[in-house]
Every structure is written in structure tokens, then in C-alpha cells.
Amino acid sequence: MSWRRALKDTARSGIAVEKKRLEPLIAVRGAAGLAIVIALSLWLFGPAAAASSAFGAFQAAIATFQRSWRPRPELAIASGTSLAVSTFLGYLTISKEPLFLALLVVWTFAAGMSWAAGPTIGLIASSNVAIMLVTVTLPTSVAQAAGHAAMMIVGGLVQAALIVLFPVRRWGAHRDALADALAAEADYARRLRHDPVASFDPQPLMEARNAAAVTPRQARRRPAELHGARGIAERIRPVLASLADPAMGVPAEGHARDRVRELLASAAALLDAAAHAIRHGEPVAAPPAALATFRTPDTGSILTGAPYRAMTRLNTLLQDVVETAGGTPQQDVPSGARGTAHSAESDGQSTSGRAPTHPGARGTAHSAPTTRTRPTFLALIPKALKAMRGELHRGSPITRHATRVSAVAATGYILGTWLPLGHGYWAPLTSVMVMRPDFSQTYSRAVARLAGTVIGVAVATGVVQAATPGTLQSGTLAVASAALMYLLMRTGQFATQACIAAYVVFLLGMGGEEWTQTVPERVLLTLMGGLLAMLAYAVYPAWETPRLRTRLADWLAAQGPYVAAVFGSYADPSVRDAPDVRGALLTARTARAAWHAAVARATAEPVRHRGLSRTAADDAEDALAQLGRVAMLLEAHLPERGATPVPPAARFADALRESTHKGAKAIRERRVPTWDAVREALDAWETEDTDKVVRNTATLVLDTLTELSEALDTAVPPMTLDGTAPEKPDGPRDPKDSATR
Template structure:
């Protein structure tokens, strides 16, 4: 993508106002807390203290809107206290340019590095630096500075108390995350009726897992419906896939396929009903026809073998998920898989450790921290030297718009400047027409903040317009005329945005050159997952390692998709990996994970006889994918000779025509096919490789008939889990869900 096109795209995205579900009650609560703090401060301490406390309450309310699984009161308190500390330290050094500049550099660098601990922490830290640049100018003595800092803490405390006293949809975010996961699986079941190899985006399951990590205080009050449903939902997905996939023995058409479609449709209905019940806290109401579909004895007379076992397993899991979702009351303790989130004091060492891991030259977080620090210091010096006054607007804008990736930084810069123009124009018109006094200015500031809270999730442009009006009215509360702030604010906001954009152009952290590294990480993770699954067949009594490998593959997949999404908007071209090669490689790795998932759905019982050949193949797969990942990073085509040799040795030992070993051998051949396709995607000139060493693919893409899987070994029945591929770049295959951001969570 050229620079001109990239700028055009980011400009367009900056002005987009998205359609999001508004939360007026939460916005009203935040505005009420802000109004209360301003009114008491204005009455008791005067306009300057009211402005400081207003910034504290304003920022604390914004913190409660962040998509975090942490309790909202904790976020409000953390925001108010950290802003108070920043303001007090800033005032102690503001009279000495060198000292304040040193503090600004240290504080800004730490704020930039804090993005390593999560977006919520990064946003709060960056906002503290930005607001500090304003609030340090309000006090006139050390005692007043301490008083203003105390009022900021009070502002955060008031917002925290309001959250406790007037909760809105308590556990709502956690319910939404779990409901989204169930709804995604319901949509997946319906799509499998028409496309037996349909893709599934595991992001909703990852979000639900993040939501399941709670603080000790949350663990004591978490609703029972949120306690074990997620674990059951995790086990439903591979069963759905194995029931629909032709490789499990159900032909593409016929009586068996019709029965499978009925079961999948009923499963989608049950999952949707459960999702609605979880989201709203209501009893589960499943349509009778869906229940009857699973209870009819026709299933046993139509389906046999693995499909019948999958159908029985699916019925049991659906009954469990409905029963768990209907649980009432509070959870009495922690479940065996309970995950604790660190409390705020314990979060400090966790965050510092995350920041320490990112302190290296190639880290995008470290480069972001360096950029934002240099820009903040430069902007503050330029603002101080320019004959405009209020020079802090330039570094304030830079700190607020800069993010670790290109697209967000540029789009936010454009949105902030455009929103500032609109907000300042509207606020100036109101001031000129009404000439508000202290209390009316305070009221207008509260109204502006309320609108900001209401629309802040619809996009940066609308939110920044409200913020601009809020600041104009709030500074008017302190007695400043609009003519003293508006022209300067517009010019310095433009300067700060330009500095931020220039810094990214001069010292970028492009994601495009790292695509091969992300792809290699995903390959290694998928290999570990496939090897862990095969090892379970070699030792059925040992189930360790599979869950961890699955989570690792999901994380690597998410990192790859994030990298691709960012790279698509960057004005650079990666000469080592074309878009077509990236798409084909993604398809091959997705197929690799799908085959492993299908084998996981049919794990043997703990007392089942072991399959030693599966263990040898697993070791070869693990070693080969690690070496293949290294080859991908080094721009070489990975080879899979060791995997092919292990498969051939397995065939020489003899494989039964049916039974668990035949199924896992079939899956091993499909794993090799996926690896072969990956090599072909990375180098179109690579010679065709198969499980047997000849031909285009070892297992043709078909769902019917007999085929030779490896030279000497022939199996009958459907052999391929692959189908038409239509994906390009990051995918989201889930059905409609409540609009929620998919940002990563804090620690």
C-alpha cells in the first residue's frame, strides 16, 4: 500500500462513526459523579480546585468504560490515585524546565511501556500524562497542589462508590463474553449443515476464557451460571466439527447426512437459547422440537461408529451446558479450573515483568515508548517557545493519539484534530451566545462529558468533539476567556498530531516485516498441538499438555491475524511474503489445526490400548515443525522428510482397516498433507510432495469413495477434511453478536 493510499484510508477511518450499542445508564452515572464532585469542589474550594477534581472524576469515569474484566471500582480508584500522584509530582517540578522535562520523559516512557501490560493500563497511564500537563498549571503553591491531588483521589473515589451503589448490568461484560462464545458455536453448528468443513474463529472462546479469570473478591460473588459453562462450551466445538466432517464416515449426501443436518440444526437452536439465557440471566427456554431431535431413537438406527459416538457426546454436552446455565445463586467457591486474576497491588510486579520483557530493540512496545517520549518532550519545548501560550496542548495531543501501531496512531491524530475543530466551534458558539458564569460553565462541562461517555465507543471523532467542548467549558470555569484558549488549542492540537504522525514515519514499528515470524510461531504452535493430540493416542492415560498446546495455538493464530490486519494498512511492502502466499499458508495451517481438533474429539478412554506408532509420529511432527518454523523465519521452504518417513514406517508396521488406530493414522496423513500445502504456499516452485512421496497430494480433496492414502496403505470411505477455501486475511466467521470491541484484556 502506498503512503498516499494509507493516509487516505486512515483519514477515512478516523472520521468513521460506528453503530454501537449505547449505554445511557452508565453514561448518566459517570456524569452524575462528575457533577457531584464539581459542585462540592466549587462550593467548598473554588473554581481551580473544582477544575482539578473534575479532571480526576472525568478520567476515573472513562476508566470504568474500558473493556476490562477487572472490577469497575478498582479501575476508577486506580485512575484517580495515579492521576493525583502524577499531578503532585509534576507541580513540584513545573517551575524548573529541566526538572519538569526530565519528569515528563520518565513518566511518558513508563506510560508507553505500560502498553505491554494491556491496553487498559496503557490507556490509563497515557491519559494521566496528558491530563497532568493541564492540571499542573492550576495550583499556585505546594499546599494547593496537595489539595488538588487529594480532590482527584476524591473524584476517583466518588466514581467508584457510584459503581458500587448503582451497578448497571453487574457481571454484564462477563455474561456477554460467555454468551458470545455460545452464540458463535450455535452459528458454527448451522454453517456446518451446508459446509461440513466450515471455519470457526476461536476468538469468542478466547474472550470467554479471559473473562473467566477473576479476582478473589469477584470469585466470591460470581453467578453460578458463569462458573462452568465455558468449560463445557470448549468441548462442544470439536464434537460439532467431528459430527459434520466427511472424514468421520458420514457421506456428503444421503440418509446419514440428513440426520447429521438435523442434529446440527437442533444443536444451534439449543446453543442460541442458552446464550440468550446467559446474557440476560433468564432461565433457559429450549424449543421442544430441538429437544425431541436428540431424544428420538432414530439416531442410533441411522448413524454408526464415530458419527454415532459424536452424536451421543453432543447430546450429553448440550444437556450439561443447559443445566449449568440454569444454575441460580452465587458460586460458593472456586471450580477446579478456576483462574485468579491478580489484585491491583499484585498487578504491579506482573506489569513490571511484562514491561521488562519488552525492553529490547525489536519490540514494538519499546519503539512506541521511545517515540512517544521523544514527541512529548519535543512538543513541550516547542509549545513553551512558541508565542501562543498553553503550550502543553501539543504534547497532550501527541500522548493521547499515539499507539503502538501505525493505523491507530494516524487515524486517531486525524480524528482528534477534526473532533477538536467541531467541539471547539460548538463550545465557542455557546459561550458567545450565553456568556456562562461559573456554575453554568460547570453544568455545560458536565453535559459535554455525559455526551462523551455516551458516544465514546462509536469512534474517536465523536468522542473528541465532546472532549474539546468539555475542556473549553471547564477552563472557562476557571475564568479563562475562550479567546485565550481556542485558537491556541486548535493550532497546538494540529502541531501535536503532526509530530505524532512524523515520529511514526521516522521511527516506525512496521508489522509487515514480522509476518514471517508470526507465521513461523503459528506453525510451531500448531505442530505442538498436533503432537500433543497424537501423544494422547500413544499413551491414553496421560492427558497432560493438550489443553496448553491448544491455548498456545490459539494465541499464535490471534497474533498472526492481528499482524495481518495491521500490515494491510501499512505503507510498506514485504518482499518475502506475498499476500497470496500469506493467504494460502494461513489456509494450510488452519487445516492443520482442524485435523488435530478432529482427532481430539475422539480421544480414546484412559484404559484403551496404546498406539505406539502415534507417539513416534508425534515426536517427528514436533521436531519437524520446530525446524520448519526456523526455516520460515529464514525465508527458506520447510521440508517434511522426517514426518513422511515416520508415516511410512507406521504403514510398514501394518494398520488395521478400522478402529481408533485406523482413524488416527488417517489423521496423521492429513496432517502431512497440510504441511505439504504450507510448503507449496511459501514457494510455488517447490516440487509436489505427498505422504507417499509422489503425486500432488496424498489425500485428494474429496468426501466420497475410496482412495490410496500412502502408497501401500488403502482405506475406504471419505478421507479429506478440506474443502473450498474462500478466506483472505483475518476472518470472523461468527454470526451476529452484541457489538463489543475485541481488544485484548488487561493482566
Template sequence: MTWLRALKDTARSGLRIERRRLEPLIALRGAVGLALVIGLSLALFDAATAASSAFGAFQAAIATFQRSWRPRPVLALISGGSLAASTFLGYLTGTGGTLAHHTAFLALLCLWTFLAGAAWAAGPTAGIIASSNVAIMLVTVTLPSSVAEAAGHAAMIAFGGLVQAALIVLFPVRRWGAQRDALADALAAEADYARRLRHDPVAPFDPVPLMTARSAAAVTPRQARRRPGELHGARGLAERIRPVLASLADPAVGASAEGPERDRVRELLAAAGTVLDAAARAIRTGGEVVIPAPALAALRTPDTGAILSGPPRRAAVRLVSLLDDVVETAGPSENAAPAEARSRPTLVRLAPLVVRAMAKELRRDGPVRRHAVRVTAVAAVGYLLGTALPFGHGYWCPMAAVMIMRPDFSQTYSRSVARFGGTLVGVALATGIVEAARPDTYLSAGLAVVCAFGMYLVMRTGYAASNVCVSAYVVFLLGMGGLQWNQTVPDRVVLTLLGGLLAMLGYALYPAWETPRLRNRLADWLSADGRYAAAVVDHYAHPGGASCPDVREALLAARDARVAWQDALTKATHEPVRHRGLSRAKADDAARSLAQLGRVAMLLEAHLPDRGATPVPAAAAFAEALRTATEEAARAVRERRVPSWDGVRGALERWEVADAPDPVVRKGAGMLLDTLEELTGALADEAPRARPESTARTV
């Protein structure tokens, strides 16, 4: 993609308004908390202190909107406390107006910004909160006039976070709502998958909803004692239902492509979709599971055993049993016990984990390290330029740059356009209101609260829309302290534009492109899929029953690698960088082959033998060959060589059909080799090599 096209695409992306479900009650709660803090500050202190406390309450409420599974009060307290500490330290180093004070504050700004950039290693929530704290600190350090006042301002900022946390506790809105939505989305995705399988027996499935639900299921010990019963076991059941659905529908290991078997399978899949949708609605709302009578009748039809036989019948029986468990688990229950305990570390235990994650990312030349260095340099240059230019509010330049910059190209450039466009519209609207109404201190405070409510309401619809409200909010908030619009608006518009340009220039000079890393991401996915498939096949040689922790671990690693590839490909699509041997067409073909590899392994996992079943010795040799070949193939992909599967093909040729009591594993082994050869064809830009005639049709 050329630079011109990349700039056009990112500009359109930045100005796009998305349709999202609004949450007015949560937005109202955040605005009420802000109003309480401003009103109390104005009553007890002065307008400058009220502005500081308002920033604390404003930012604390924003932190609670981030996609995090930690309790919202904790996020508000962390945001308010860290901003208070940043403000106080910033004032101590930056007061005095001498060169030494400017140098000390610049050093603190560089340290704080670098740490904020490195915080992205701990996740986007930590990165966003840390970056926002640095940006707001640049404003709040200018409000106090003495050390005692700075301490008071810091205390009121922390108090703002405390008020927001208290309101969340006292007036909860959809308690456990995020966790309910994550689990319901996973069940709804499987319901949609079941319906698509009726028409396309090999339909793809995106595992992201299941991964999100798994992340949401991790709780702290305190959360575990309060978690609703319906959130305990349904996720584990959803994980087990997905391979059963796929194995029932796929003609290779399930029912025949046409005839009575296929008709019965379609009935079961339709009923499964209905039951899963009903369970999703019950979990989302906290109500009872209501299943239509036709779906229940389809699942209870007694002639299933007469129509289906072998692997399809086993899959059908297993599906009905799992759906019964889902219905039982999804309904409200006070005494339900956790089916799968996943613990989330407390904040005390999380701190060393975050430090290790940051240190690990900073030791290598990855996106997080480059972002930390880049945002630090841009913030320092922006601060120096803002100080040198003949404006009275030079902090707007580094503030805008820090708020804009993200570890990837498309977000940084789209947010630059959105920030400037939103600022223009927001300050224009605020200026018109100020000129028409001439608000006093209290009316300015009220208008600031209204703008904050609008920002909380539309925050998830797009960065441009939220910036319109933020820009107006800042105009009214600073006007509350006596600053006229003509003292702040021109400065902010010019310096915001300069900050955006610095952010874009910084990324162009020191980028972290994903395009050159695509081959490594693809190789990681291939290696992870190979380990997963090998673990599954090996269990046919060493039957261990339903408990297969190694298979589960390999599956999760394969999912992580797949999502990492998808994220990297999405980012690379908008980058103005040459593909370097892995074109978009090749990447899509290779991704389809690896998705198919994972799907075949999932089909085999659905039919793992019970403990005590007859072993399949040839499966062990095939699994080892598969594991070795995929590791070597991953190295070949990284080195831009074409993978070879001679070892896997040889192991399959030595596998006699009589060695497999269950035909599923022998068929699956052949399907695995087919997908690997399709991958070779995709990467080699040629048709997949045909397998020898002696083995091509024996699976």
C-alpha cells in the same frame, strides 16, 4: 502499500463512526459522578480546584469503560490515584518559572511518558490509563498556585476517582455484564458455527470468542465468592463442544457426505445451534434457558444409534450429553460450584508481574520499547515547542501527541486525523454556544457535564465522535474558571494540529512495522500448531482419557499464536512497507493451511481414546516426526526457505493401517500431512507436491 494510500486509508478509518450498542445508564452514572464532584468543589473551594477535581472524575469514568475484566471500582480508583500523584509531583518540579524548574519538569515528563509507553506491555487498559494520566497532568499542573493548593488539587482529583468508584458500587448497571457478554458471545459463536456446518462441513471457526470468554473467566478470590453460578462451568463445556461439532460434521471422520447419516447430522447441528443460542440468551440476561420443543425432539430422537455408527455415533452421543450440561449450567443457580477455577492476581500480586512484563519488553527491540522511546521523544519535543511558541497554553501540543500515539502505525495516524477533526468540530460548537449563551460559572459547569455524558455515550463509536465531546468539554471546563473562549480555542486548534503532526512524524522516523515480522509470526503459529497436533497424536499411542493437560496447554498456545498472526496481518495491511517476500496472497494461503492444520488436530482431539484403550505405537513415531519437522519448518520460514516434510511422510509410510485399531487417527495423520504440503505450496508459490501414490489414498 504506498504512503499516499496508507494516509488515505488511515484518515478514513479515523473519521469513521461505528455502530455500537450504547450504554446510556453507565454514561449517565459517570456524568452524575462528575456533576457531584464539580458541584461540591465549587461549593467548598474555587473554580480552579473544581476543574482539577473534574479532570479526576472525568478520567476515572473513562477508565471504567476500558475492556478489562477487573472490577470497575478498582479501575476508577487506580486512575484517580495515579493522576493525583502525577499532578502533585508535576507541580513540585514545574513551579517557579526558572530554567531549572522547566528542566526538572521536562525530566519528570520524559520519565512519566516513558513509563506510560512501557505500560502497554501490561495490556491496552494499562497503557490507555497511563497515557491519559500523563496527558491530563500537563493541564492540571497549571491550575494550582502553591504547594498547599497542589496538594489540595491532588486530593480532589483522587476524590473524583473515589466518587466514581462509590457510584459503581452503589448503583451497579448489569453487574457482571462484561463477563456475561463474553460467555454469551462464545456460545452464540458456536451456535453460528453449528449452523454453518450444516451447509459447509469444513467451515472455519474464529477462536477469539472462546479466548475472550476464557480471559473473562479469570477472577480474583473476592470476585470468585460473588460470581453468579451460571458463569462457572458453561465456558469449559463450550470448549469441549466445538471439536465435537467439527468431528460430527466432517465427512473425513464423521458422517458420510450424503444420505441418511448426513440428514441426521444436519438435524443434530440445527438443534445444537438452537440450544446454544438459548443458553447464550439466558446467560446474557440472567434468565432461564428456554429451548423450543422441536430442538429437544431432534436431540432425543431414539433412532440416532440406528442411523449413525462408529465415530459419528460417538460424536453425536457426546454432543447430546454436553448440550444437556450446558442447559443445566446456563440457568440461574445459587449453589453452583466452579467447574474450572481460573485465578486472577490481586493488585498487590499483579504489580511485580507488570514490572517483569515491562522489563521483558524493554529488553528487546519490539513495538512496546519503540513506542516508549518514540512517545517520550515526541512529548519532550512537543513540550519545548509549546513553551517556545507565542501561545498561552503550550501544553496542548504534548498533550495531543501523548493521547494520539499508539504502538502501531494505523492507530497513530488514524487517531491524529480524528483528534484534529474532532477538535475543530468540538471547539466550533462550544464557541457558538458560548457566544450565544454567555454562560456563567455554574452554567459552564453544567454544559461541561452534558458534554462529558455525550463523550461517555459515544466513546466506543469512534475516536472522532468522542473527541467532539471532549473538545467542547474542555472549553466549558476552562471557561468555568474564567478563561474566555478566545484565550483557549485558537491555541488549542493550532497546538493540537502540531501535536498530531509530531506524532505522525515520530512514527515515520522511528517506526515499529509489523510487515517485516510477518514471517516470524507465521513461524510461531506453525510451531505452536505442530506442538498441538503432535500432542494430540501422541495420546493415541499413550491413552490417558479425557484429562490431557499437555494437549490443553498446546491448544491455548496455538490459539495465542494464531491471534498474534491475525493482529499482525491486520496492522501490516495498512502499513506503507514492502512485503519482503511474503505477499498478501501468500500470507492468506499459508494462514488457510495452518488453520486447517489446527482444525485436523481438533478433529483428532474429539476422538481421543479412553484410558485403557488399545495403544497405537505408530502414533508415537508420527508425533515425534511431526514435532521435529514443524520446529525445523518454523526455522525455514523465518529464513525464507521452503519447508520440507520428508520425515513426516516417512513416518506415515511406515505406519501400517493394521496398527490403528481406530481408523480416525490414521486418517487424521494423512490429513495433517496434506495440510503441511499445502503450506509448502503456498510459501513456494507453486502447487503442493503430490504425495507418493502408495500413501496418497490409504488414509
């Protein structure tokens, strides 16, 4: 993509306003906390302290809005406390410019590195540094600075108390995540009716798994309908794929295919009913026609073998999910549910439709449900520090971001101080607020901040000129602007930045500053800060495009063990130490999500591919997705303990595990992977009389691996001396020959 196109796309995304569901009660709660702090500060200390403490309460409320399944009071307290410490230290050094610059560089570098611990911590740390640049100018003595810092801590405590005392839509995010997962599977079932090999995005299931992590106290209070349904949903997905795929025995057309379409439509209707019930906390209104479809007596004569087993398991799982979504406690699930709900929450379980029967990695049929435990806030601190240490090396994009943001903050502060505009901190404040570790967010936020600042400042200035508000009126307008920002926060950066600009104008007006002292310079310095941020990324970038091969190799390295674990389960079902299919699947999903995130970032970058064209990346992605789908077909029918062993599956699993490891290394080194060991294991399998379904699935696995090699074979065409790519010879090239070039 050219720079012109990239800038155009990022500018368009920066000023876009998305249609999101608004949560006015949460916005009112945040604004109420801000109003309490402002009123208390005005009463005790006066306008200057009120303006300073208001920033603390404002930022504390923003911290609780970050991606979290339940607002954490600890985030509000940590945000207010860290801002208080930053403000006090900044005031102690502000009179000595070299010392303050050193503090600013250290603080911004640490804030940049904090993105390694996650976007929530990164955003809080960056916002605190930006706000500190404003608040250090408000006190006039060390005692006042200490008082302002104390009021910032009070602001965080007030917001935390409001979260505890006035919870809004308790368990709402958890309900939405689980309902979205069930609705996604309902949509998948409908698509399978028309496309038996349709793909499925596991992101809703991953979100539901993240939402299921709760503290022990929350686990005791969690609604009954949030227990177990996620684990059942995990089991439903492979069963749906197995029922629809022609490779498992149902022909593409005919009476059997028509019956499969009816079953899939009924499954979709039941899943939608369960999703609606969970989302709204209501009893499940299961469609009678959908339930009757699974009771049709002639289904057994139409479907046989693997499709009939898939239908039976799907019926069982749908009963479970309907009963669980209706709020039936797990211990009260009737025997017709066949025990699948008893281990539904365990992430160490297989995702097959049967209840595990042997202890080991798959668990036991009647074991007590395990709960995913969410770490406490204090336990997150050493994990965050460890993540930051892990990214502290030269090639890390997080380290490059931290270096960029600290250099730009110092440069912006020096330029802002040198220019005869006053309030020079607006330039570094803007840079710190807009800079992110990736290109698209940095540039889109820079455009959004400039456009939003102009609109917000213009509106606030018009209000000030027309109404000439006093201290109380300015405080009220600031609270109203903050409430509007909280309400529109998830609709995009443009609306958010406009509200923030108006909030700052009103708040500083409450502190005694005239609009003529802040508005013109704020616009100019905001423009300078945004341009510095954009220029810094262009000069010292951290492009994702050159790392796409590594991301693809990571996905292959994770997908291979998952597929191998599925085949290993068939080798000897009687062993106690069964392969951990579930753990391997979760690892593969994480690698898949990392790949898609990298592709999304690379697509917006003005960088040409280096060794992996867009076409090759798309084809390789399709091949790896197909590899996971093929393994999922077998996962739907994992054998029970005591089933007939399939010894060739063990050799095939070992060859697959070793070959995908070597293949990932080849991709990183810009070579085409080969699959000789997998092919030899499959050739040896062909001579033995074993389960044909498992063997045929192994053939599909080799086919997808070959497709992956063919996709990568076109990724690095040899260049002629004049710099142009020669014409490709007719016919496919042998991957083995490509690897030796």
C-alpha cells in the same frame, strides 16, 4: 499499500462512528461522580481547584470504562492518585523549564513502556501525562498544588465509591461473553450443514475464558448459570466438527448426511436458546422439535462408528449446557448429564466430549470444579513491571513507541512554548493522546482528534457566545459534555474527541479563561501535535509487516505441540501422565490471535512485504488453520483409559513435535520447512494394522503441512540482476529442493 492509500484508509477509520450498544446508566454514574467532585471543589476551594480536580474525576471514570469484565474501583483510585502525583511533581518543576522537560521525557517514556502491560494501563498512563500538562498550569503556589493533587485523589475515590455502591448490570459482561461463545457455536453448527469443513474463529471462546477469571469472593457470588457452561462449550466445538466432516465417516450426500444436517440444525437451535437465557438471566426455552431430533430411534441405524459416537456425545453435552444455562447448580445435574458438567470449568481438562477418567493432566471425572482466579490489583503491579522490563530492548516496538512519544512530547512542548500563541502544552498533549505503538491507530486517532477538536470547539464556542454561562453553568455544561463522552466512548474516536474538546472549553471557562484565549490556539496547536505524532511514526516506525514471518513461525511452533498432544493421547491411553491437550490448545490459540492481530496491523501499513507476500500469508494461514481443524477431529474422540493403544501415534507425535519446531526456525530464517521425519513416521505407520481413523487423520496432517510449505515456497522469489522476478517453471517445486537454495 501506498502511503496515499494508507492515509486515506486511516483517515476514514478515524472519523467513522460505529454502531455500538450504549450504556446510559454507566454514563450517568460517571457524570454523577464528576458533578460531585466539581461541586465539592467549588464549595471548598473555588473555580481553579474545581477545574483541576474535575480532570482527576474525569480521568478516573475513563479508567473504569476500559476493557474489564467488571469495573475495578482500584483503577479509578490508581488513576486519580497517579494524576495527583504527576501534577504535584510537574508544578514543582514547571518554573525551571529544563527540569520540567526532563520530567516530561521520563514520564512519557514510562507511559509509553506501560503499553507492554496492556492497553488499559497504557491508556491510563498516557492520559495522565497528557492531563498533567494542563493541570500543572492551574495552581499558583505549592500549597495550592498540594490541594489540587488531594482533590484529584478524592475524585478517584468518589468514582470508586460509586462503582461499589451503584453497580450497573452486575455480571452483564460475563453473561455477554459466555452467550457470545454459545451463539458463535450455534452459527458454526449452521455453517457446517452447508460446508462440512467450515472454519471456526475461537475468539469468542477466548473471550469467555478471560471473563471466567474471577476473584474468590466473586466466585462465591457468581450466578449458577455462569458455572460450567463455558467448559461444555469448549467440548461441543470439536464434536460438531467431527459429526460433520466427511473424513470421519459420513458421506457428502445421502440419507446419513441429511440426518447429520438435521442434528446440526437442532444443536444450533438449542445453543441459541441457551445463549439467550444466559444473556438475559432467564430460564432456557429449549425448542421441543430440536430436543426430539436427538431422540429419533432410527438414528442408530443411519449413523455408525465415529459419527454415531459424535452424535451421542453431542446429545449429552447439549443436555448439560441447557441445564447449566437454566441455572441448575452443578451438584443438582441429573445423572443423564453423565458428569461432564462436574469438571467443565477446569482449564486443565481436555476439550473432548467425555469426562476424563484418569488423574493427570486431564483431571478426574468427579473432581471439584476449579475456578480461574483473577489476580488482585496489587498482584498486577509486579507483572506489569516484568512485562515492561521484557520489552526494554532495541528491537521492541513498545520501546520504539516510548522513544517516539517522549521525543515528540519534548519537541512539542518546546515548539508550543516558543510560538507566540500561549498555552503551548496543547501540542504535546495532543501527541501523547494520539500516539500508539502501531501505525493505524496513531494516524486514525490523529485525524479523529483534529476533526473532533474542530467540531467540539466550534459547538462549545457557539454555546458560550450565545449563553455567556457563569461558573455554575460552565460546570454543568462540562459535566453534560463528559456524560455524552462516556455514553459515546465505544462508538469511535471522532465522537469521543469532540466531547472532550467541548468539556475542556467549558471546564477552563469555569476556571475564568475566556474562549478567545483557548479556542484558536487549541485548534492550531492540536494540528501541530497531530502532525508531529504522524511525522514521528514515519521517521522512526515500528512496522509489523517485516515481522509477519516471525508471527507465522510462532503460530506453527504452538500448533505443532497441540496436534502432537492429540496424537499422543492415542498412543497409550492407560498412562497417568497424559498429554496436556487443553494447555497446548490454549497456547496455540494465543499464537493464532497474535498472528491475526499482526496481519490486521500490517494490512494498514504503507510498507511492501519483505519475504512474505499477502497471497503467501493467506495460504499459510489457511494451512495452519486446517492443521488445527484436523487435530480437532481427533480431539472429539480422545480414548478412554483402557482403550486399545495406537503405538505408531507416539512415533508420529514425536516426529511432528520435532519437525514443527524445526519448521518454525526455517520460516524465521526465510527457508521452506520440510517434513521428512513426519513422512517417514507415516510410512512406517502404513505397515501396521491400527486404528484407521487415527492413521487417516495423520495423513491429513501431513497434507496440510505440505500445503504450508507450498505456500511459503512462493514467498521469496529469486531476483534477477535487473531487479525483476523471473518466470516460475511449470509444475510444483519440491519443498526439499527449495530449502537448499
